[in-house]
Amino acid sequence: MYALVDCNSFYVSCERVFDPGLRGVPVVVLSNNDGCVVARSAEAKACGIGMGAPIFKMKEAVKRYGVRVFSSNYTLYGDMSARVMNVLGRFSPGVEVYSIDEAFLDLSGMEGLKEYGYRIREVVGLELGLPVCVGVGRTKTLAKVANRIAKRHGRLRGVCVIDTAEKERRALEMTPVDGVWGIGGRLSKKLGRQGVRTALEFSEMPSAWVRKHMSVVGLRTQRELAGEACLSLELVRPRKKSVCVSRSFGSDIEGLGKLKEALSAFVSMCGAKVREEGCCASTLTVLLMTNRFRTDIPHCSDQLTVPLPVPSDSDLELAGYAMRAAERIHREGVRYKKAGVIAGGLVPKNEVTGDLFDKVDRERHAALSLATDRLNGKFGAGTVKLGSQGPGRGWSHRQERLSRRFSTRWEELVEVGGGRNLP
DNA sequence: TCTGGGGTCCTAGGACCC
DNA sequence: TCTGGGGTCCTAGGACCC
Numbered sequence: 001m002y003a004l005v006d007c008n009s010f011y012v013s014c015e016r017v018f019d020p021g022l023r024g025v026p027v028v029v030l031s032n033n034d035g036c037v038v039a040r041s042a043e044a045k046a047c048g049i050g051m052g053a054p055i056f057k058m059k060e061a062v063k064r065y066g067v068r069v070f071s072s073n074y075t076l077y078g079d080m081s082a083r084v085m086n087v088l089g090r091f092s093p094g095v096e097v098y099s100i101d102e103a104f105l106d107l108s109g110m111e112g113l114k115e116y117g118y119r120i121r122e123v124v125g126l127e128l129g130l131p132v133c134v135g136v137g138r139t140k141t142l143a144k145v146a147n148r149i150a151k152r153h154g155r156l157r158g159v160c161v162i163d164t165a166e167k168e169r170r171a172l173e174m175t176p177v178d179g180v181w182g183i184g185g186r187l188s189k190k191l192g193r194q195g196v197r198t199a200l201e202f203s204e205m206p207s208a209w210v211r212k213h214m215s216v217v218g219l220r221t222q223r224e225l226a227g228e229a230c231l232s233l234e235l236v237r238p239r240k241k242s243v244c245v246s247r248s249f250g251s252d253i254e255g256l257g258k259l260k261e262a263l264s265a266f267v268s269m270c271g272a273k274v275r276e277e278g279c280c281a282s283t284l285t286v287l288l289m290t291n292r293f294r295t296d297i298p299h300c301s302d303q304l305t306v307p308l309p310v311p312s313d314s315d316l317e318l319a320g321y322a323m324r325a326a327e328r329i330h331r332e333g334v335r336y337k338k339a340g341v342i343a344g345g346l347v348p349k350n351e352v353t354g355d356l357f358d359k360v361d362r363e364r365h366a367a368l369s370l371a372t373d374r375l376n377g378k379f380g381a382g383t384v385k386l387g388s389q390g391p392g393r394g395w396s397h398r399q400e401r402l403s404r405r406f407s408t409r410w411e412e413l414v415e416v417g418g419g420r421n422l423p
Numbered sequence: 424t425c426t427g428g429g430g431t432c433c434t435a436g437g438a439c440c441c
Numbered sequence: 442t443c444t445g446g447g448g449t450c451c452t453a454g455g456a457c458c459c
Binding site: 030031032033034035036038052053054055056057072215216217240241242243244245246247248250251291292293338340342398 | 424425426427428429430431432433434
């Protein structure tokens with residue numbers, strides 16, 4: 001059996017741990033750039049604030065209900081996530097960290113699963129102050145179904161165990177097909193046209209149809225719902241195949257010069273990620289996009305992937321390729337809203353095949369990267385940067401309602417008895 | 424005025440190879 | 442007249458996840 005442990009409204013719950021005044025009131029956390037709502041407390045849901053809603057469209061509800069609004073504080077959430085995973089590790093020898101707020105646990109051979117689920121909830125609650133729900137099933141996909149039910153039905157008190165054929169059938173019956181892990185908006189629409197509404201109906205579809213219209217991925221989902229485990233726990237995080245840095249700009253950017261400054265900044269953040277993976281990139285992709293929500297200007301979304309002659313993890317070298325790619329795809333007079341770089345084809349640094357005619361002095365580049373990473377690590381990101389980044393941050397994004405890094409910075413700790421905790 | 428960011432996998436089609 | 446078959450690699454696009 002598998003358990004899926006998932007934190008409730010994770011980002012909101014993290015904020016609440018350090019500011020009890022947020023309990024019982026509507027709270028939302030915004031995406032990067034303070035754009036959309038990515039986490040909502042139950043109270044905020046009740047105020048009609050939708051998942052993914054642009055916050056500027058929610059102004060009225062925010063004002064009327066006194067919704068507390070926060071920027072994403074990834075330093076805080078990342079640290080709290082690590083603590084949760086640490087606790088979960090005590091409950092099973094097999095834990096797959098699936099996302100920042102979810103983990104699958106291997107509970108095979110165990111008895112008393114419901115009580116165990118309650119125990120997990122209790123311990124995470126006591127030690128970290130975070131509410132979680134636990135779903136248990138024969139496969140990962142069924143555990144997901146169970147978790148969804150645990151979240152929605154208060155009388156279950158956060159734990160749902162699907163351990164008989166009858167319970168499986170009932171669970172699938174009460175789960176809409178778009179609530180199934182692996183079936184998103186497009187596929188559920190397609191299924192809807194076939195008259196399929198629930199997970200149960202999906203599980204009863206002819207597998208030939210599923211294979212043809214939903215590929216092997218859909219077929220796997222169907223089998224998982226039937227109790228056939230097709231997905232196993234991934235106990236070690238697989239090496240990343242690509243890393244990406246992309247941002248929307250505070251305001252549109254026109255002109256190659258400014259665009260290059262932004263891309264230089266992105267490429268050096270991306271290079272840092274590549275080095276963190278202990279890898280080198282074999283390809284570099286640059287993407288440029290206009291605002292897809294505007295109807296008054298023509299949309300464009302261009303990207304170019306350039307293969308590197310020798311895989312590299314040097315900001316300097318990657319930036320060179322990014323600049324040339326940008327020159328090739330940039331269109332004069334277009335106002336860009338978003339840009340990004342992707343370092344692809346990552347290979348471990350010690351497996352890189354060199355080039356006999358390589359002109360790059362890789363030792364010097366490596367020394368430079370090491371020095372800049374150390375300086376930026378010690379004195380803060382951006383202390384040392386590429387000249388091509390320019391002086392400004394014209395691409396800079398909004399982050400106006402950021403809470404403190406309560407759990408990772410001495411100078412930002414909560415003070416008890418002081419008056420300094422609330423901004 | 425203001426609409427996120429970072430990943431994965433699969434498929435189809437083209438280029439190329441022997 | 443008759444013009445193969447089997448494979449790899451790459452990329453773009455589409456779907457999904459959180």
